[in-house]
Amino acid sequence: xxxxxxxxxxxxxxxEAYNIRESVERTIGVVEExxxxxEYEILxxxxxxxxxxxxxxxxxxxxxxxxxxxxxxxxxGYGAALKTGIREARLAYVFFTDADLQxxxxxxxxLLVHLEKYPVVIGYRAPRQDPFMxxxxxxxWNLLNRALFGLKVRDIDCAFKIFKRDLVQNLxxxxxxxxxxxxxxxxxxxxxxxxxxxxxxxxxRVAGSPTGAKPAVIARAFGEMVRLYRxxxxxxxxxxxxKFMSVGVLNTLLDAAAYVVLTRExxxxxxxxxxxxxxxxxxGTVSSLLLNRSWTFGVRSRLSAGEVxxxxxxxxLSITLNVAIMNLLVSFGMYDLTALAIxxxxxxxxxxxxxxVWVFKKGTETKKVYV
Numbered sequence: 045x046x047x048x049x050x051x052x053x054x055x056x057x058x059x060e061a062y063n064i065r066e067s068v069e070r071t072i073g074v075v076e077e078x079x080x081x082x083e084y085e086i087l088x089x090x091x092x093x094x095x096x097x098x099x100x101x102x103x104x105x106x107x108x109x110x111x112x113x114x115x116x117x118x119x120x121g122y123g124a125a126l127k128t129g130i131r132e133a134r135l136a137y138v139f140f141t142d143a144d145l146q147x148x149x150x151x152x153x154x155l156l157v158h159l160e161k162y163p164v165v166i167g168y169r170a171p172r173q174d175p176f177m178x179x180x181x182x183x184x185w186n187l188l189n190r191a192l193f194g195l196k197v198r199d200i201d202c203a204f205k206i207f208k209r210d211l212v213q214n215l216x217x218x219x220x221x222x223x224x225x226x227x228x229x230x231x232x233x234x235x236x237x238x239x240x241x242x243x244x245x246x247x248x249r250v251a252g253s254p255t256g257a258k259p260a261v262i263a264r265a266f267g268e269m270v271r272l273y274r275x276x277x278x279x280x281x282x283x284x285x286x287k288f289m290s291v292g293v294l295n296t297l298l299d300a301a302a303y304v305v306l307t308r309e310x311x312x313x314x315x316x317x318x319x320x321x322x323x324x325x326x327x328g329t330v331s332s333l334l335l336n337r338s339w340t341f342g343v344r345s346r347l348s349a350g351e352v353x354x355x356x357x358x359x360x361l362s363i364t365l366n367v368a369i370m371n372l373l374v375s376f377g378m379y380d381l382t383a384l385a386i387x388x389x390x391x392x393x394x395x396x397x398x399x400x401v402w403v404f405k406k407g408t409e410t411k412k413v414y415v
Contacts (some may be wrong), residue, residue: 048082049292051075052133052138053087054210056125060143064088067103067143068111074149086111088143089129092119102315123217123224125169130212139206145174147204150242155206158240163211164232166197167204167244176248181262185226191397192281193230201225204244211237218275223268223322224259230277287340288396291332299328329359334341336399341406354403356407358395366391 053071057064068086075084088101090113101113114132129140130390137159140146147167155165172179182201189195201222212228219227222374233239272278302324313320333355337343366387373383400406 048080049137049156050135051081051085051137051206052135053084053086054084054133054138055141055143056087056091056129057093057097057143058091058122058124058125059093059097059121061093061097061100062210063145064097064100065301066106066141067145067149068101068108071108071149074134074152078153078156080153081146081157083135084110085133085135087132088113089125089132090115091121091125091175092116093094102319118269121221122261123220123222123268126224127217127220129211130207133209133213136209137206138209138212139246140203141205142203144274146247148245148247151204152206154244155204158242159206162238162240163208164237165206165240165242166199166229167202168199168227168241169202169246170243172199172246173248185265187397187401188269189226189230190268190401193226193277193278194201195226195230195233197229197239200229200243202244207232218272220264221268222265223272226269227272227277230272234277243345284340284400285396288336288399289392291335292392293342294335295328295332299324302327315371329356337404341400343404343406351403355399358398358403361398362395365394 053075055064055067060067068088071086086108088097088104088111090098090101092115098115098333101111105111105113112132114128116128126140139152139155139325141149151167155167156164174182182199186197186200190201203225205225211232216230216246217224217227217231221222229239239283243358273281295374303320306320307317330382333352334347337347337351368388369390370383373386377398378386
């Protein structure tokens with residue numbers, strides 16, 4: 045960076061009385077020594093904490109004039125805390141991180157050096173110090189956001205991000221829960237905003253309790269994802285899904301028609317029904333590959349061997365899962381037609397997601413446009 049920046053730093057905090065003083069004081073020490081920062085303020089958004097987080101921050105504000113406390117009268121959720129921090133920021137850039145000391149604030153410098161070229165710089169945890177189930181949840185979450193909204197970043201919810209303030213303050217963010225980070229990045233990428241990803245250290249939590257894995261938090265996040273998908277952010281994917289479904293119906297009819305022709309109009313296949321079914325199925329899959337590639341996802345480059353290999357690997361996996369899930373549901377006593385319906389929906393969602401993000405790798409690129 046050639047010119048130091050003014051920076052608003054905020055911490056969304058819920059029941060972080062044991063961590064917030066150390067988080068703020070470490071941050072003050074880093075920013076006052078940073079050659080990249082000319083002016084700063086520190087905000088703590090106390091999201092209706094039930095402990096004495098607010099009292100601790102009030103004491104800090106008396107000691108440090110650049111510290112400001114913002115209270116939510118009740119717990120509104122992580123997304124609401126982030127929106128408050130963004131709205132209350134006064135300086136040219138906005139940085140936020142969690143108050144739980146799982147990030148080393150000294151690594152803020154690693155983000156600041158990229159601001160000359162990128163108006164948005166986000167961290168990704170390398171490696172991430174979380175239990176297996178949280179890691180699995182994060183992978184599924186990233187996959188869903190990539191499939192539904194075309195968002196391709198390594199670590200959507202890493203709480204170590206810096207933005208040019210006017211970019212994020214002008215966003216119409218709908219989420220109030222854990223979908224907030226994804227929505228912010230989706231809206232920025234849809235505008236063609238440059239996003240730089242930087243690895244940051246992730247440390248084990250030493251005090252307090254995380255809330256991100258609570259069932260209510262997860263349910264709210266998925267509810268917000270569905271609402272955003274049903275709104276303007278999901279229109280592109282909805283059209284792709286309808287096309288994908290249409291191709292599926294067309295290829296089922298092609299499969300059936302090819303089977304009838306082979307078994308009724310040729311003497312060879314009339315005596316070899318399994319072979320006829322194999323070739324009719326193959327005709328349907330080839331049609332699916334070509335139509336979904338060119339029509340559903342709009343891929344215009346030459347078909348590659350890698351795409352063909354991935355497509356048939358996905359097809360094999362789909363058949364295996366379809367049979368396994370159907371048998372499992374029926375073994376639990378579920379009515380076979382109900383089990384068939386559930387299996388069909390699951391297979392459709394899985395095939396659509398894998399086709400978009402893995403087979404054709406379409407619609408997953410974050411645009412890099414310098415502003």
